[in-house]
Amino acid sequence: MATQQETTEARQHSGVGFVQTKLATLFVPPHWLKLAGGGELGPIQVAYETYGELTPAKDNAIFICHALTGDAHAAGYYEDDDEKAKPGWWDDLIGPGRTLDTDKYFVICANVLGGCQGTTGPGSINSETNQPYRLNFPFITVGDIVEVHSALTRHLGIEQLLAVIGGSLGGMQVLEWAARFPKQLRSAICLASAAQLSAQGIAFNAVGRRAIKTDPEYKDGEYEAGAGPRYGLALARMIAHITYLSDQSIEMKFGRRLQDHDTFTYEMLPEVEFQVESYLHYQGKRFVERFDANSYLYLTRAMDYFDLESQYGSLTNALGKTDARFLIASYDSDWLFTTTQSKEILRALIECGKHVSFIELKSPFGHDSFLIEIEQLQNMITPFLEQAYQSQLIESAQKT
Ligand SMILES: CC(=O)SCCNC(=O)CCNC(=O)[C@H](O)C(C)(C)COP(=O)(O)OP(=O)(O)OC[C@H]1O[C@@H](n2cnc3c(N)ncnc32)[C@H](O)[C@@H]1OP(=O)(O)O
Ligand SMILES: N[C@@H](CCO)C(=O)O
Incomplete structure (x- = not known):
């Protein structure tokens, strides 16, 4: 077994090595963020990480939009x-010589508005009351999330991003970014996403929220930091997690195999009989350790509200103003964000004459394939980014 020192050294020399989360304070009053749902918010703290170096021309930045x-x-x-900690959630894709090659690109990833990992959200202190916002946090939309990311990009001195990339809710942000700030991106990669959350997606979110709100520990959102509706939040995640899997992957991983015994117990307790039950309980338990229930309510609502077509009149109106090149990818086993939904985006982009793959x-x-199938992502994204990078270099050379 590796010693602590060996583990530390191995980590330091793998991928981007040791990183730090940075904080930026944006929308400092009176420059509030005007929210899509009405009202305004500020100041907003944004937690973000960067990997690689920004060129003097500030033309090599890639923004990653994370999922829910x-x-x-x-x-x-x-x-x-x-020692047990895992690296960042897309580590296999980011680093020297990797797809998001930090010898070449400056990669940014920020926690979303409404989140609970450093960016202002319902668990943050409202500077006006000195109390956590909790349910006094305003409703937010994917558009508001993108406003904050876009402001962070400008705060870092970057006028145009080489690429914006994201899966699921991250993909929604990519599309919204192209619609809202069409000139701020040169290319856009939208994975396992859609231009609107389906009715089925809203339905699953509704069940998750109900699980949280009916937990007695929810206390109308007024629970103390570190406490809260653990049971309801775990249940919400268990339900949601099923939607991130497929029938085939559940069969493959667990089938009907039993967890800790060879025959049925014919007992109601302990609750865990099958491996798949144990797995879901584990996913629920892990989730409660890292996520806040109020954030979950606000962010799932933001997903529910997302509908580019109704927001901009049509998808072609939404996506017609950007000159960005698009890469759209779906997964054949994804029943939450289907290929049909990705093709709607594709159709609109073709209709308005955009460059799209x-x-x-x-x-x-x-x-969840976009978090798991790393080799596929490498094969698809590496050449797409290289092309964006080269065309940028040619354009810059022509200008000088
Ligand atoms: C997208 C973003 O922006 S970031 C958010 C992404 N992160 C998450 O969603 C975190 C939750 N994790 C996951 O959803 C998944 O682990 C993924 C998608 C990240 C990776 O998927 P996979 O590699 O297929 O892992 P899988 O879903 O099989 O889970 C493996 C875990 O289940 C555990 N497990 C497997 N079988 C069982 C079982 N029968 N009983 C209990 N636990 C089990 C494993 O021990 C392992 O635990 P660990 O994560 O602590 O190492
Ligand atoms: N499993 C990922 C993707 C959900 O869309 C997440 O929890 O963010």
């Missing part, structure tokens, strides 16, 4: 991580 429960920690390790990737892993 992700965070700014996309790559590397923190120096004080314990589309692929339906084959994977048994359902919606």
Whole structure:
């Protein structure tokens, strides 16, 4: 077994090595963020990480938009991580020589507005009352989330991003970014996402929220930090997690196998008989350790509200103003964000004459494939980014 020192050294020399989360304070009053749902918010603290170096021309930046429960920690390790800690959630894709090659690109990832991993959200202190916002936090939309990311990009001195990339809720942000700030991105990669959350998606979110709100520990959102509706939040995650899997992956991983015994117990307790039950309980338990219930309510609502077509009149109106090149990818086993939904985006982009590539990737892993199928992502994204990078270099050379 590796010693602590060996583990530390191995981490320091793998990928981007040790990283730190940074904080930016934006929308300092009177420059409030005007929210889509009405009202305004400020100041807003944003937790973000960067990997690689920004060029003097500030033309090599890539922004990663994370999904529902992700965070700014996309790559590397923190120096004080314990031995069991895993690297950032997309570590295999980010680093020297990797797809988001930090020898070449400056990669940014920020926690979303409304989140609970450093960016202002319902658990943050409202500077006007000195109390956590809790349910006094205003309703937010994907548009508001993108406003904050866009402001962070400008705060870092970057006028135009080489690429914006994200899966699921992250993909919604990519589309919204192209619609809202069409000139701020040169290319856009939208994975396992859609231009609107389906009715089925809203339905699952509704059940999750109900699980949280009916937990007696929810206390109308007035629970103390570190406490709260653990049972309801775990249940919400268990339900949601099923939607991130596929029938095939559940069969593959667990089938009907039993967890700790060879025959049925014919007992109601302990509750865990099958491996899949144990797995879901584990996913629920892990989730409660890292996520806040009020954030979950606000962010799932933001997803429910997302509908580019109704917001901009049509998808072509929404996506017609940008000159960005698009890469759209869906997964054949994803029943939460389907290929049909990705094709709606594709159709609109073709209709308005945009440069777009589309692929339906084959994977048994359902919606979460974009977190798991790293090799596929490498094969698809590396050349797409290289092309964006080269065309940028040519354009810059022509200008000088
Ligand atoms: C997208 C963003 O922006 S970031 C947010 C992404 N992160 C998350 O969603 C965190 C939650 N994690 C996950 O959803 C998944 O682990 C993924 C998608 C990240 C990776 O998927 P996979 O590699 O297929 O892992 P899988 O879903 O099989 O889970 C493995 C875990 O289940 C545990 N497990 C497997 N079988 C069982 C079982 N029968 N009983 C209990 N636990 C089990 C494993 O021990 C392992 O635990 P660990 O994560 O502590 O190491
Ligand atoms: N499993 C990922 C993707 C959900 O869309 C998450 O929790 O963020």
